[in-house]
Structures are given as structure tokens and as C-alpha cells.
Amino acid sequence: MTNLSELNQTHLDVLQEIGNIGAGNAATALSTLLNKKIDMSIPAIKILDFNQLMEYVGGPDTLIVTVFLRIQGEAPGTMFFVLSPDETSSLVQQLINDTSFTYEELLDTPLAFSAISEIGNILSGSYLSALSDFTSINMQPTVPTLVMDMAAAILMEGLAQISEDNDFAIVIDTMIEDTEKSTQTIKGHFFLLPDPESFTKIFKALGVYDR
Amino acid sequence: MTLTSEIIKVGIADVKTTVYPNTLKTSGLGSCVGLVLYDNKAKIAGLAHIMLPDSTVAKKDNQNRMKYADTAFEILLHNLLTSGASKANLKAKMAGGARMFGFKSDNKMLRIGERNIEAIRVLLQHHHIPLISEDVGGNKGRTIVFDIDTSMLEIRTVNSGTKQI
Numbered sequence: 533m534t535n536l537s538e539l540n541q542t543h544l545d546v547l548q549e550i551g552n553i554g555a556g557n558a559a560t561a562l563s564t565l566l567n568k569k570i571d572m573s574i575p576a577i578k579i580l581d582f583n584q585l586m587e588y589v590g591g592p593d594t595l596i597v598t599v600f601l602r603i604q605g606e607a608p609g610t611m612f613f614v615l616s617p618d619e620t621s622s623l624v625q626q627l628i629n630d631t632s633f634t635y636e637e638l639l640d641t642p643l644a645f646s647a648i649s650e651i652g653n654i655l656s657g658s659y660l661s662a663l664s665d666f667t668s669i670n671m672q673p674t675v676p677t678l679v680m681d682m683a684a685a686i687l688m689e690g691l692a693q694i695s696e697d698n699d700f701a702i703v704i705d706t707m708i709e710d711t712e713k714s715t716q717t718i719k720g721h722f723f724l725l726p727d728p729e730s731f732t733k734i735f736k737a738l739g740v741y742d743r
Numbered sequence: 744m745t746l747t748s749e750i751i752k753v754g755i756a757d758v759k760t761t762v763y764p765n766t767l768k769t770s771g772l773g774s775c776v777g778l779v780l781y782d783n784k785a786k787i788a789g790l791a792h793i794m795l796p797d798s799t800v801a802k803k804d805n806q807n808r809m810k811y812a813d814t815a816f817e818i819l820l821h822n823l824l825t826s827g828a829s830k831a832n833l834k835a836k837m838a839g840g841a842r843m844f845g846f847k848s849d850n851k852m853l854r855i856g857e858r859n860i861e862a863i864r865v866l867l868q869h870h871h872i873p874l875i876s877e878d879v880g881g882n883k884g885r886t887i888v889f890d891i892d893t894s895m896l897e898i899r900t901v902n903s904g905t906k907q908i
Contacts, residue, residue: 583754592771593886595901600844677844681901684771685884689843692774692855695794699807
């Protein structure tokens with residue numbers, strides 16, 4: 533697939549299924565970790581140019597906490613696990629049992645930093661291993677990096693590879709959310725952005741061919 | 744008479760020029776670089792939000808030319824000169840080119856910030872445009888605002904406050 537604008541409904545369905553399987557597995561992992569019920573949203577498939585992508589995450593200078601990794605192997609791509617600052621606070625509170633924690637302390641609290649990194653690692657790992665099993669495509673994640681900064685600053689660097697030859701990206705966005713009634717809700721977004729040349733491989737692996 | 748000043752927002756991979764009393768702004772520079780060229784006599788300035796160092800490595804040619812340093816520079820310079828700026832008066836300021844992710848990989852894209860800065864330096868030298876000040880590198884996102892009247896570039900960050908260069 534050289535032209536991403538040629539995606540038809542079948543292609544979109546396949547991408548949606550990828551989001552379903554990956555995030556489903558990640559939701560199970562988080563549920564086990566927190567011993568809570570975790571739900572996931574129906575994946576949204578968006579074809580966005582870079583400025584639209586920034587609006588989609590709330591504007592270019594919105595503060596976000598992100599675990600970033602590159603997928604290497606046969607179908608390279610980029611993955612972000614994105615939390616808002618408040619969601620980060622409540623997730624860390626639950627992980628390290630410290631209800632006074634706020635995200636401002638994230639960079640100065642090694643335990644919290646490491647806890648969030650590890651969560652990102654586990655969740656993206658379970659997302660990718662499900663995806664890899666489903667497609668029989670070998671996917672190896674790089675070591676995830678945790679960054680808290682402006683959305684555009686983080687996302688655009690992660691997208692540098694894709695942007696060399698493209699002015700837009702296909703985003704497979706899935707949200708996982710803890711649904712137990714409490715004040716500490718956690719929502720996390722997975723953004724999976726396959727490199728353009730990976731789409732052909734993914735579609736072929738799943739039996740969807742271009743005409 | 745009161746002049747109403749407007750904030751001209753420059754998106755990602757975008758180039759805009761404007762005149763006093765407006766200000767130019769671009770948000771969330773990471774490895775991207777915000778390059779300001781200005782003529783403080785004619786009170787004209789332009790801002791380019793540059794993503795990548797080199798358009799010649801692109802495999803396709805139907806790309807947005809404003810995302811590469813070389814072609815964005817050309818567009819910025821052309822727009823300034825056609826709006827009345829004089830090349831001899833042009834000066835430059837820039838910010839950005841950070842490295843947000845510290846990890847090692849097989850990936851030359853992780854040095855993209857440094858390569859953007861280097862590409863812009865070469866272009867400025869080639870065109871004999873003096874670089875008055877810069878705030879580049881590091882591992883932080885930056886939002887920048889250029890005030891044409893004072894020729895000051897304000898740099899806002901999440902963790903290290905605001906400064907002017």
C-alpha cells in the first residue's frame with residue numbers, strides 16, 4: 533500500500549480489529565495488576581495530518597505523560613501510551629499506595645517514574661504480543677521511554693520517521709479505563725502508528741489484499 | 744490610533760510572515776525547530792516550524808515543502824522579500840531541536856533535532872544572515888512567541904519556565 537488514502541472499509545475494519553485485540557490484552561494486564569475491572573473503548577481509526585493529530589490530543593502544548601516505543605521487525609511502527617497528568621497522578625497513587633502523589637513530582641520521584649514506565653512497558657508489550665500473535669508478524673518493541681512534556685514536542689519526534697515521506701499518519705486509538713465507581717478513574721490511550729510500508733504487510737498477513 | 748495586534752499561529756510544517764504589531768507563535772517544538780527571520784527596520788518577520796533537515800532524501804515529491812529545512816527556508820525568505828523585507832537587514836533567531844527520548848536505537852531519526860539545527864546553520868551561513876540568538880538542544884518541549892517590535896523571542900517550557908532571547 534503506497535497510498536494511504538486508498539484504504540477501504542475492509543482495511544479500516546482490520547485496523548479496528550488490531551486495536552481491539554491489542555488493547556483487549558493490555559486491559560487484561562492492567563486489570564490483573566490493579567486488581568480492578570478495566571474496560572476498553574471501541575478503537576477509533578483516524579487518518580490525520582500532523583496538525584489535526586495535535587488537536588486530537590488536545591492541542592500542541594497540552595501537557596501529556598507518554599510512554600513511547602518504536603516497533604522493530606517486519607512491520608515497523610510507533611506506539612504511544614498516553615496519559616493525562618491527572619490520570620498519571622491517580623495511577624501512580626494506586627501503584628505505590630501513596631494518595632498524596634501528584635504528577636508534578638513525577639520527574640523527582642524515581643519510584644513513581646519507574647512504576648509508570650513499567651506500566652507502559654507491560655501494557656504496550658501485551659498490546660504488541662497480541663498483535664504479533666494475531667498477524668504472525670514478528671514485532672519487537674524497543675525499550676520504552678517515559679516523557680512528560682508538550683504533546684507536539686513528544687509526538688512529532690516519535691513521528692519523525694513517518695513524516696519523512698508522509699504528511700499524515702494513521703492512528704489506531706484505543707482507550708482503556710477503570711470502570712469501578714471511584715474518584716480515581718484512569719484512562720489511557722494507545723496510539724499505534726504503523727509506518728506506511730507496514731500496512732501492506734499487516735493487510736497481507738490478515739488476508740486482505742489490494743486489488 | 745490604536746493598532747490591534749494579532750497572534751499569528753504557525754502550525755507544524757508551516758511558514759507564516761507578518762508585520763508589526765502582530766506576533767508570531769508556534770507551539771510544542773520538540774525535535775522540530777522554530778526559525779524566525781526578521782527585518783527590524785521594515786518591522787516584518789516570518790516564522791517557520793521545521794520538522795526535518797533535508798527535502799532531497801524524500802522518496803516522494805508531492806510533500807508539504809514547508810516541513811523540510813531547505814525548502815521551508817526558501818519559502819520563508821521568498822515571502823519576506825516579496826512583502827518588503829530587505830535581505831541585508833535580515834537577522835535570525837531559533838529555538839527547538841531537542842531530543843525528547845534519551846534511548847539508544849538503530850534509528851538516526853532520534854538525532855533529528857541536532858540535524859535540523861545543523862541544516863539551518865548551514866543555510867543561514869550560506870545566505871549571510873546573522874544568527875542573533877538561539878535556545879536549542881536539551882530534552883524539553885518549547886513554545887515560542889516572537890515580538891516584532893522588540894525583536895525578542897519568548898520561550899516557554901513546561902519544567903524550566905519562560906525566558907526571552
